[in-house]
Amino acid sequence: MRKTLAVPAVAIAAAAFPLLTMSAANAAHDGSYQVSLGALNDSGVTGTGMITLNGDQADVTLTVDGALAGSPHAQHFHIGAQGVCPPASADSDGDGIVTTADGIPFYGEIGASLTTEGDTGADSGLAVDRFPVPEGDSYTYERTFTIDQATQEAFGAGNAVVVVHGIDVNGNGEYDAEAGQSSLDPSLPLEATAPAACGVANASQMGQMPAGGADTGAGATSGIENETAIGVGALAAAGAVAAGAVAYRRRQATDQA
Ligand SMILES: [Cu+2]
Known part of the structure; x- marks a missing residue:
């Protein structure tokens, strides 16, 4: 929990100076960005990340703890919105779950998909056969891939957000349909796509x-x-x-x- 306290402070600082933050949009985006992932939806999922940008190359390391074992965890850079993680009040239908759609006004659309292989674009956002499947409840993801201009600029502007998806609402050890189907892809349970952890990428000075x-x-x-x-x-x-x-x-x- 202590780790997550730092996230709102930074988010508030970024939100308080939107014009100054935007002024960095034309600056070089190269450098290192740190992420502290805090749990969403009482998932118990936390983590840390380091993203180093060099031109259009993103060298990504994510360490995620408390994830549902044996199930794929979709993970993305979300961009183009407020650059913050959604509060519990973002839950639009009162079912107690902040869905990915509920979060989009806060963290934005997918800028890149942190897949294990192949395409890393937004189209791979729900490619559940190419996301990490932890054997236990933690995993480390490492990959270097190309990101588009909009995503590079989002990092530079301080509104790139790392989101890890996949929760186990009823605690039965797998994604099931008890909590409903995903609004993003009706063939997937809501549990597979709901956000589990979220963190804003902050430039390392x-x-x-x-x-x-x-x-x-x-x-x-x-x-x-x-x-x-x-x-x-x-x-x-x-x-x-x-x-x-x-x-x-x-x-x-x-x-x-
Ligand atoms: Cu996502």
Whole structure:
């Protein structure tokens, strides 16, 4: 639970400065992005992720805990909306479950599908035969693949969201239709597609520093100050990353103006 507390703080910071965040859209998106996955739908699923962008190449590592064993977990980069994870109140039909459709106004549509092989586009969003199937209740996913321009920009703008799907509402150890069918694909149980964990991808200031230092002489010095601030406690660090990213973008916007 402690890990998930940091997510709203960063999300709020990002939401509070939409214009500043948007100003980064034209900046290079290369660098590292960190994700702390918090549980949705009382799934008990949590995790951490690191995404390193180099041009259109995304090097992705996700570690997911508390997942339903033996069942595929669809996982995506969602983009183009508010760049936040849905609150429980997003549940549109009062059945107690925030479905993927309920979440779209918050985290957006699929920008990329984190499949284990083959296509990684939005069309593979429900390719359940190409998503991780953990033997136990945890898994690590590692893959480098190409992402499109919109997804690159979403990372740069701070509104790319990692979502892992697949919940077991009735706790019977498998996806079944007791909670209904998926509104996305009626051939799949709702349990297979409902979001289980969610986290916003936050730029790692250290990962972005080389780009800033190369662009501006002054930026490099300030970047080191931000790096020092990141060394303080988990919550403080999350705040520092958000504040640092805003300051960094503001500087960059000023420098480029
Ligand atoms: Cu998704």
